[in-house]
Amino acid sequence: MTLLTRIRGPRDLDTLSPEQLVKLAAEIRTFLVDAVSKTGGHLGPNLGVVELTIALHRVFDSPSDRILWDTGHQSYVHKLLTGRQDFSRLKMKGGLSGYPSQAESDHDVIENSHASTVLGWADGIAKANEVLGKDDHVVAVIGDGALTGGMAWEALNNIAAAKDRPLVIVVNDNERSYAPTIGGLANHLATLRTTDGYERFLARGKDLLGRTPVVGKPLYETLHGAKKGLKDFIAPQGMFEDLGLKYVGPIDGHDLEALESALARAKRFNGPVIIHCLTEKGRGYQPALQDEADRFHAVGKIHPDTGLPIASSGLDWTSVFGEEMVKLGEERPDVVAITAAMLQPVGLEKFAKAFPDRVYDVGIAEQHGAASAAGLATGGVHPVFAVYATFLNRAFDQVLMDVALHRCGVTFVLDRAGITGTDGASHNGMWDMSILQVVPGLRIAAPRDADQVRAQLREAVSVDDAPTVVRFSKGAVGPAVKAVGRIGGMDVLREPGTDTPDVLLVSVGALAPMCLEIAGLLDQQGISTTVVDPRWVKPVDEALVPLADRHRVVVTVEDGIRTGGVGAAVAQALRDANVDVPLRDFGIPPRFLDHASRAELLTEIGLTAPDIARQVTGLVSRLDGRFDESAETESAEPVRD
Ligand SMILES: Cc1ncc(C[n+]2csc(CCOP(=O)(O)OP(=O)(O)O)c2C)c(N)n1
Ligand SMILES: CC(=O)[C@@H](O)[C@H](O)COP(=O)(O)O
Numbered sequence: 001m002t003l004l005t006r007i008r009g010p011r012d013l014d015t016l017s018p019e020q021l022v023k024l025a026a027e028i029r030t031f032l033v034d035a036v037s038k039t040g041g042h043l044g045p046n047l048g049v050v051e052l053t054i055a056l057h058r059v060f061d062s063p064s065d066r067i068l069w070d071t072g073h074q075s076y077v078h079k080l081l082t083g084r085q086d087f088s089r090l091k092m093k094g095g096l097s098g099y100p101s102q103a104e105s106d107h108d109v110i111e112n113s114h115a116s117t118v119l120g121w122a123d124g125i126a127k128a129n130e131v132l133g134k135d136d137h138v139v140a141v142i143g144d145g146a147l148t149g150g151m152a153w154e155a156l157n158n159i160a161a162a163k164d165r166p167l168v169i170v171v172n173d174n175e176r177s178y179a180p181t182i183g184g185l186a187n188h189l190a191t192l193r194t195t196d197g198y199e200r201f202l203a204r205g206k207d208l209l210g211r212t213p214v215v216g217k218p219l220y221e222t223l224h225g226a227k228k229g230l231k232d233f234i235a236p237q238g239m240f241e242d243l244g245l246k247y248v249g250p251i252d253g254h255d256l257e258a259l260e261s262a263l264a265r266a267k268r269f270n271g272p273v274i275i276h277c278l279t280e281k282g283r284g285y286q287p288a289l290q291d292e293a294d295r296f297h298a299v300g301k302i303h304p305d306t307g308l309p310i311a312s313s314g315l316d317w318t319s320v321f322g323e324e325m326v327k328l329g330e331e332r333p334d335v336v337a338i339t340a341a342m343l344q345p346v347g348l349e350k351f352a353k354a355f356p357d358r359v360y361d362v363g364i365a366e367q368h369g370a371a372s373a374a375g376l377a378t379g380g381v382h383p384v385f386a387v388y389a390t391f392l393n394r395a396f397d398q399v400l401m402d403v404a405l406h407r408c409g410v411t412f413v414l415d416r417a418g419i420t421g422t423d424g425a426s427h428n429g430m431w432d433m434s435i436l437q438v439v440p441g442l443r444i445a446a447p448r449d450a451d452q453v454r455a456q457l458r459e460a461v462s463v464d465d466a467p468t469v470v471r472f473s474k475g476a477v478g479p480a481v482k483a484v485g486r487i488g489g490m491d492v493l494r495e496p497g498t499d500t501p502d503v504l505l506v507s508v509g510a511l512a513p514m515c516l517e518i519a520g521l522l523d524q525q526g527i528s529t530t531v532v533d534p535r536w537v538k539p540v541d542e543a544l545v546p547l548a549d550r551h552r553v554v555v556t557v558e559d560g561i562r563t564g565g566v567g568a569a570v571a572q573a574l575r576d577a578n579v580d581v582p583l584r585d586f587g588i589p590p591r592f593l594d595h596a597s598r599a600e601l602l603t604e605i606g607l608t609a610p611d612i613a614r615q616v617t618g619l620v621s622r623l624d625g626r627f628d629e630s631a632e633t634e635s636a637e638p639v640r641d
């Protein structure tokens with residue numbers, strides 16, 4: 001029986017002595033390394049918040065007091081202390097989410113993994129408490145990386161204005177996002193970090209002066225009484241104080257006593273207060289062989305003792321992009337790159353090494369990244385903004401009104417496009433082909449394999465008067481899919497074998513192998529199919545409508561939301577041309593998908609070859625006047641509304 005197994009809820013922490021709390025922290029670290037090395041997950045961030053989370057749950061009374069986590073990837077310890085200690089299926093279907101989950105616990109609030117939102121939430125909950133006369137506390141934990149996001153400063157501006165509205169902000173400062181956090185804010189935090197902590201100075205002063213004869217005691221009280229002046233003396237006026245926020249720190253984020261003391265003081269403070277905690281990402285984990293540059297921010301399954309990955313994923317989409325970017329960088333001195341604090345995850349590490357002066361890490365600031373890209377293009381260079389598809393959502397207006405309206409030649413490379421799965425609903429890159437459909441002039445490429453990534457990236461950066469998008473999936477690249485012909489701008493992947501084909505199957509991006517499998521299954525039903533890959537899915541290829549007119553049915557298959565997606569755009573093009581051919585569009589339902597593997601989710605939403613072939617067979621049978629009930633069964637869609 002370990003101390004950890006005795007903790008069934010936060011109040012069980014109250015029974016532990018200081019020595020037991022230190023032991024508990026050690027047990028939690030051992031648990032995290034053992035569990036997360038088996039499942040994969042955010043090992044580093046959680047190793048860094050063990051003491052902080054214990055102290056938070058001892059000082060505050062969750063769930064009546066709200067403890068909110070920015071991005072939520074560092075909430076494993078919070079889960080362990082709030083009754084969730086089965087990590088055997090972490091991030092897997094039916095197992096614990098890798099982020100807070102209201103369905104899992106009343107202790108959880110913010111489920112989405114998009115950074116920099118926690119202060120907005122906290123501001124709102126604090127206002128609601130005020131309206132309802134509730135004196136519950138609100139605590140927001142935000143990382144130094146998330147603090148570089150613009151939303152955080154919009155919220156701080158509001159929070160600082162309400163001097164009598166209690167709100168505790170814990171800055172979890174481990175100096176890194178994936179890599180070291182960039183920018184003026186990071187520099188300012190570094191200054192504060194090096195300042196002799198107010199608490200430490202007082203403690204040292206008390207100790208030093210307390211030891212001197214009587215004269216020492218009054219002097220200490222005098223100093224303590226003049227703490228404002230003292231603070232000015234020992235800590236430069238930080239911008240937080242300039243904003244009107246009480247600043248407490250820096251606090252050693254691994255010293256339980258110091259943490260509890262600071263949090264208890266903040267709890268009594270009748271206004272917004274910032275606790276600046278210094279933590280170490282990956283603390284306590286020094287595997288023999290692997291010194292992860294990103295301090296084990298997000299690991300796959302690893303050997304716990306070496307830190308090395310259990311399995312390599314082979315050639316992945318990200319690497320193909322990264323390699324081609326280096327070649328482009330050599331050929332095109334005007335090509336520059338932008339990342340939002342994710343240089344390595346988006347594949348720009350090699351480009352940065354080759355061209356250190358032509359890559360910009362803007363912090364977790366996608367909106368700024370997009371607006372800055374408009375400036376870069378206007379200034380005469382061609383920016384390639386590499387970003388996860390889901391994170392571009394928040395920069396939609398900048399793409400529309402800064403980049404597209406001004407016809408800027410900017411290329412957005414969207415990694416993790418389509419269903420990613422295990423990081424939960426907010427990480428699926430499922431919205432880009434829908435929301436970007438409405439951007440005038442913007443073109444979208446969906447490469448189907450490695451060769452097409454290389455080719456379409458080059459086509460994209462050759463466009464200097466409009467935004468271009470190249471979107472591809474997460475993980476290993478699928479097999480090369482060769483074209484057998486070309487119609488307009490579209491690659492023909494499979495000829496129908498007849499002059500009067502039944503189905504035109506429009507295959508989008510990485511789903512090409514599945515679309516060829518669908519055509520094979522239809523073949524077995526005597527249904528002839530032409531498979532085309534439009535390559536550029538926006539705008540709809542001019543040759544697609546006349547081609548559709550030569551078929552009985554059009555089918556589109558995309559790894560994106562159906563609503564407003566490629567299928568919808570093709571349907572509109574057919575309507576605009578008065579081509580009356582039935583169309584069935586297959587894609588992701590417009591709902592949030594609970595965490596599971598990509599394969600499990602594709603199966604659950606019916607985005608598989610057998611499911612689609614069955615539905616298309618039913619459609620064609622109906623056209624032939626034969627209706628086969630078994631042919632069309634609604635696919636299970638256990639997704640959350
Ligand atoms: C809008 C957005 N952009 C990018 C990411 C990817 N991301 C996840 S965690 C992380 C780093 C967060 O750094 P920090 O806030 O300091 O937390 P730490 O991991 O250091 O605890 C990033 C960039 C994200 N979750 N949300
Ligand atoms: C929390 C966050 O947004 C990232 O750390 C993300 O989880 C990484 O996703 P990948 O594992 O797909 O790179």
Ligand SMILES: [Mg+2]
Nearest residue numbers: 143144145176
């Ligand atoms: Mg950090």
